[in-house]
Amino acid sequence: MALMTVKFNLKKRVTLAQTLWLMNWFSVMAGVLVFSLGLVLKVELRKRSEMMDNAESHFVPNSLICVGILACALNAFGGKICYDSLDLAKYSKWKPFLKPFLATCFIFNILLLLTAGLCFTMRLALESTLMHGLKSGMRYYKDTDTPGRCYMKTTLDMMQIEFRCCGNNNYKDWFEIQWISNRYLDFSSKEVKDRIKSNVDGKYLMDGVPFSCCNPSSPRPCIQYQITNNSAHYSYDHQSEELNIWTRGCREALLSYYSNMLNSIGILVLLVLLLEGAVMVGLRYLHTSLESLSNPEDPESESEGWLLQKSVKETVSSFLKGLKSMAKSNQVDSDAEAGGGEAQTVATVS
Known part of the structure; x- marks a missing residue:
């Protein structure tokens, strides 16, 4: 029906x-x-x-x-x-x-x-x-002179500006990597030497972020260096200054x-x-x-x-x-081919 x-x-x-x-x-x-x-x-x-x-x-x-x-x-x-x-x-x-x-x-x-x-x-x-x-x-942000990586800085900066984000999970991710190239560091400076010596891998780490992390809506000039040091800036508390830099991660x-x-x-x-x-x-x-x-x-x-x-x-x-009949027909064909092969082998041996 x-x-x-x-x-x-x-x-x-x-x-x-x-x-x-x-x-x-x-x-x-x-x-x-x-x-x-x-x-x-x-x-x-x-x-x-x-x-x-x-x-x-x-x-x-x-x-x-x-x-x-x-x-x-x-x-x-x-x-x-x-x-x-x-x-x-x-x-x-x-x-x-x-x-x-x-x-x-x-x-x-x-x-x-x-x-x-x-x-x-x-x-x-x-x-x-x-x-x-x-x-x-x-990690490649600083490699502006390395072929194949020279555009990474621009790409990351434009992304952070466009999406109003900073870092991978948050802005603190920048504290864990050296994002400033060695060519822009004064190795005769005591501060630079002390920071490099204090790190096991010999990298220049600091509590700072690139300029693209700055929030243009902040009422004060952007603080992108010594972010966690309250005494380095006048009337500043990094835990309450939410408008200073983007706190949302780019991921x-x-x-x-x-x-x-x-x-x-x-x-x-x-x-x-x-x-x-x-x-x-x-x-x-x-x-x-x-x-x-x-x-x-x-x-x-x-x-x-x-x-x-x-x-x-x-x-x-x-x-x-229909599927079962197709499977059976394929099996019969394969068995027939195998039988024909055996018969041909026996005939050859004889």
Whole structure:
């Protein structure tokens, strides 16, 4: 017994075909939007690739780009089928392709669902790669004369200014690394010598941060050196001077920025999935209603459309039987090939 049967006349079939044609082109435009957002996300990730530990984060934008291209191609093809279905003579040439096309649409919808899931779960991968990437990038901040690292200072400074953040977890991360190059240190100074000697690794560490950590909204000139030394500055308490420098870590700021972008893209992909699902269901009804015409020579005759020709249970069982028969046929073929090989070996020995 067919599942969810609907009766159609010529007017209903024409209305369904026209609606599906329009929905397919809406889906094409949605595919272009998904493709564009994938490119935007890829560009945003590439802009800060120096602060990311690996290239795995580009898997999601690449998936979005591929899904967008597939959506455009499949829905353009589906729109052509819906348009030609208004003429039975033109529709007849598409009959052999309809079942494979519907199966492809079903697989594509599963791919859309997986892509949306990747958008919502990418935060976990980004958090790890940003943590290691920012930590590594901060160590290279001082290497302005080293090929391949000379732009790291500019990149980090622009990021801290743009996202109003400082350090990896917070501004104290700068206290643990030497971010001033040796070429700008006066090694004849007693203060410099004492700081280097006091460190096991012989690095020049201090309780200071780069200028890009300064908050322009601070009512007083920015204090970026001797931040924790209250006596070094007049009327100053580093624990209460929240407006002096940014206290938010850049990892948190970047995660929030990318998470908002990915969540928005994920919601859009889910909306595209709903649209694609509606198109697939409508195309199934159109296909079955045209196949079941009471008089194929008369386009005005009535027909019935359905989602499944059998019940869900029967459909699943027949699908499983088909898989089992395919597995058995493959096993028989492999056994026959093995038997033929043994017979050939025996004949050769004889």
